[in-house]
Amino acid sequence: MPVPRQAEKLLHILNKTTTASLSQAHQAHAHLLKTGISSVPRHTTKLLSLYANHQCFSDAESLLNSFSGPDLFAFSTLIYAYTKFNEFKRTLKLFSEMFCDGLFPDAHILPSVIKACSGLSVLEIGKQVHGFGLTCGLTLDSFVESSLIHFYVKCNELVDAHKVFDNMVERDMVSWSALAAGYARKGDVVSAKKVFEEGKKLGFEPNSVSWNGMIAGFNQSGCFVDAVLMFHEMHLCGFKSDGTSISSVLPAIGDLRDLYIGIQVHGHVIKMGFGVDKCIVSALIDMYSKCECAPEISQVFEEMDLVDLGACNALISGLSRNGLVDKALNIFKEFQGQRMELNVVSWTSMIACCSQHGKDIEALELFRSMQVAGVKPNSVTIPCVLPACGNVAALTHGKAAHCFSLRREFFDDVYVGSAMIDMYANCGQIQIARCCFDRMPVRNVVSWNAMMGGYAMHGMAKEAIQIFHQMQQSGQKPDIVSFTSLLSACSQSGLTDEGHRYFESMSRDYGIEARVEHYACIVSLLGRAGKLEEAYSIIRKMSFEPDACVWGALLSSCRVHHNLSLGEVAAKKLFELEPHNPGNYILLSNIYASKGKWNEMDKVRNIMRGKGLRKNPGCSWIEVKYKVHMLLAGDKSLPQMAQIMNKLNELSMEMKKSGYLPHTGFVLQDVEEQEKEHILCGHSEKLAVVFGILNTNAGSPLRVIKNLRICGDCHAVIKFIATFEKREIYVRDTNRFHHFKDGECSCGDYWTSDPRTSLFESLNESTLSVELVTKDFLIPEHLASNYQLIC
Structure with a gap:
C-alpha cells in the first residue's frame, strides 16, 4: 500500500525519537492509523519509544494494547523507559503482562526488571526474578549479575549479594565497589574491609567510587572513626579526595567532635580550591556547628562567593544547635528580605x-x-x-x-503520631492523646514513652504503669526514657514502694543502668514522702557525681518538710554547681522564711543581689478565641486589669462567705496579714483564670499554663472558682497538670504543700501588676471553622 507524502514526512520524524515533540508524535500516530500502516512493527515501536521518552506513559500503554501481537522488542522498549524514569511499579506490571502474552524476557530486559525490584525493595519478587534467570541461564550475563548484586545490597541481603559476586564469571569493579560499600553501610566493618582488600588482590584498583562508597557507608552506619580512617588511607595511597569524599567525611568528623581533624580537612578544602563547592560548604558549616564553634559557622558562610540555599539551611540549623536562636531568626528574616526562595x-x-x-x-x-x-x-x-x-x-x-x-x-507517620500524643497531653486533653495512641497503625518506643509521659504529667500513675506493661507485652523493650516517665508517674502520685521497686528492677531485669534523671526521680519520690534521710543516703551511694537535678530534688523536698539541716547541705552543693541559678537561692531563703529566720533569709537575698541575680517574673498563658494571651508581671497598663481585679475581689468575697481564708503562709515575707492577702491576689495563674472567665462563654473549660509551680493558695482558690463558676479548669505548672472540677483537683492535693517558688512570686508578681501580651497566629479567626476537629 503506497504511503502518502505527508505520512512519509511524519515517519521521518519518528526516526528522530529524541528530538520530535509530543504533538508531532500525536500527528504521526494519527496518520499511521489513518493510512492503515499502524500495524508495521518498526513504525509502532518507534512511536512507542517516542511516547516513553516524553513520559507520556498512558498513550504508550494504549498503543501497546492496540497491537495485535506485540513482540519482545516492544515490551523491552517500554520496560526500559519505565525503569529509566523510576516508574518501577509500571515496570513490574508490564513484565507480568509480557508473561501473560507468552513472551519470555532476555538478558536485555532482566536488568531493568531487577532494578525495579531494587527501587521498590521488594525482596521476594526480586528473588523470583533471580530464580527465573537461573532457570533460563540468563544470570550468566554480566549485566544481569551486576544488577542482582546491586539489588541484594539495596535490600540489605549482603550474604546473597556476596554469593552472586563469588559466582560471577567475570567480576567487575562496579559490583566489587557496591558490595564493599554495602557492608560499610550496614556497619559491618570487618567484612567491608575484607572485601575491599580482596578486591585489590583480584586486580581492582580503587577509584573515586570505591573510596567514596566506603567513606560514605561508614558515616551512614555511625562508624565515624572508620570513615575518617578510610579517608586518611585514601590519601596515603596517593588518591586525591574529591567533593564527594570530603562531604562524606566532614559529618563523621562533626559527630566525633574532633575539631583538630576538622580544621585540617578545612585547610585541605582551601588548598584544593573546593571552597566554591556548595555541598562542601554546607558540610563544613555542619561540622563546625557539631563542634560548637559558632564563630567559624558564620565565617564559612560569609566566605561563600554565591549564597546557596543548602548552605543557608545548614547555617540556620548550626546556629540553632549552638543555642543562637535570635541570631538564626535575624538571618532567616534577612534571607526573606533578600527574596530568597526558602x-x-x-x-x-x-x-x-x-x-x-x-x-x-x-x-x-x-x-x-x-x-x-x-x-x-x-x-x-x-x-x-x-x-x-x-x-x-x-x-x-x-x-x-x-x-x-x-x-x-x-x-500515620509514627513520629507525627507520637508528637500528636505529646501535644494533646500537654494541652490537658489526655483522653484525646490516648485516642491518637490507640489509632496509631505502628508504634515505636517514642510512641509508648509519649503516652506514658502524658499519664505521668497528669498524675495518672496506674494508667502509666498499665501502658508500661502493655509496652512489654507488645514486644517493645523499654528504654531510659520509659523508666524516667514511669518513675515520674510514681513520684507524682506518691507511689513510693512501686517507684522504688521499678528503680531497683532497671538494672536487675532490664540491663539499664540508672542515669542522673532516674536518681532525680527516686530522690524526689522519697523526699516527697518525707523519707529525706533515705533520699540523701541514695545520693551518697551514687556511683557518679550527682548533678544539680538530683540536689535540686532534695532541696525542694526539704522545703516541703521544712528540713533546714539537709536543705543547707543541698543548697551548698547547688551553689557550687549552679552559682548563677537564682532558683536555688530562692529555695533556701524559703526554708529560712518558713522557720521565721528572716535575718538568714535576708543574707541569701543579699548574696543574690551581690551576684546580680534576678529571676524573670512569673507568667501564665491562656488561649482565648484562637489567640494565646500571656500575662506577664511588670506592666500596669493592662486595659482589662480593673475588670480582672474587680472580678477577683467578688470571688474573694464569695470565698470568705464560704469559710475560705487566704493561705498567707505561702507568702514568705515579714509583712502584715492584709498585705499578704494583697500579694496573693497578684499571682499570674489567678489572673489568667479570671481573664478567661471574663472573655469566654459561661461553662466553657479554661486551660492555663504557668511557668512556675502553682502555690497552695492559688490551688485552693482555683478549686473554689471551678465550683462557683461551674467550670473545668486545667492548670499546668512546671511539674504536672491540675484538673479542677467540682471543687476537687486531679492531684488529690498531693502537691499543694510545695510553694517552691512562692517567695519569688510574692516579690515579683504581686508588687508589680500584670502586662497582657496578645499574640494572634496560625489561624485567622475567619478561617478557624475550617480547622475544627472532632475527636
Missing part, C-alpha cells in the same frame, strides 16, 4: 530552632507564615511545631496541625 527544609529548621529553645509563639507564627508563603509543611514540620502548641497550651492551633496532617496523610 524551601520546606529552611522553614522547618527555623520552626524547630524556635520550638526547641523556648520561643514557642515565634514557632507558631513561623508555621503560619510558612503556609502564607505557599510552602507546604511535610511530615517533619508537623512534629517540630506540635511541641510549641503543647508548651503554651495552644489547643486550637494543635488541632489545626492535626487536621492538616490528616488531610496530607501524615498522621
